Amino acid sequence: MPDWDYIFSERGKVFTDPHVDIEKIVDLFKENQVQKILDIGCGTGRHLIFLSKKGFEMYGFDASPKGISIAKQWLNEENLRAEIKYHKMEEPFPYPNNTFDAIISIKVIHHNRMKDILRTVGEIEKVLKKGGLIFITFPKLGETWKNDGYLQEIEKGTYLPQRGKEKGLVHHFFTLEEIQDVFKSFDLTEVYDDGKNHRAILGIKR
Ligand SMILES: C[S@@+](CC[C@H](N)C(=O)[O-])C[C@H]1O[C@@H](n2cnc3c(N)ncnc32)[C@H](O)[C@@H]1O
Secondary structure (H helix, E strand, O other), X not given: OOOHHHHHHHHOOOOOXXXXXXXXXXXXXXXXXXXXXXXXXXXXXXXXXXXXXXXXXXXXXXXXXHHHHHHHHHHHHOOOOOEEEEOOOOOOOOOOOOOEEEEEEEXXXXXXXXXXXXXXXXXXXXXXXXXXXXXXXXXXXXXXXXOOOOEEEEEOOEEEEOOOOOOOOOEXXXXXXXXXXXXXXXXXXXXXXXXXXXXXXXXXXX
């Protein structure tokens, strides 16, 4: 079964430009005196690079050793620093409580069944400071992902695609109600379609 480690080994960086709304996020982070940011599932590092260049103190983890090695090399090439680790998001996070001012996770947390997504969100709640910010995106059913016979449902709202580069990789597609429920410890200031077949959420930890 292919996974992101295989995809990065075969195709390299895959993603290079940061999320389309990143400038808006940078402005928001600066207005809120954000310094330390964690990037969950940092992949090959496009947001570590972009946000380091903007002056933030960047931390990231990912379950793909290849992604991490590409990210480290990219940071070196740009003469930038970020602390990156191999780690699985469903396991207890390797940071003390109340460490980060903001947490981002772009196209990552849907790669699990709901019980593990809830663990990830529980860990986010622990390591994010009170009043800290989240910016998280995940795909939605629609144009890219259609439930037209090639998505095999393995639990409610969770599927294994039966073709394409992410064949066999777990995808959970959140309903709007689930978003409110899963992120109930946050004030969600925005829940919107980012125009790239993904939903984006912005929130503040209460
Ligand atoms: C679509 S890529 C996005 C990468 C990066 N966030 C970006 O926007 O460029 C999904 C990423 O999630 C990571 N990932 C998947 N399952 C994971 C898990 N259980 N724990 C940590 N990272 C995981 C993959 O290794 C991959 O880097």
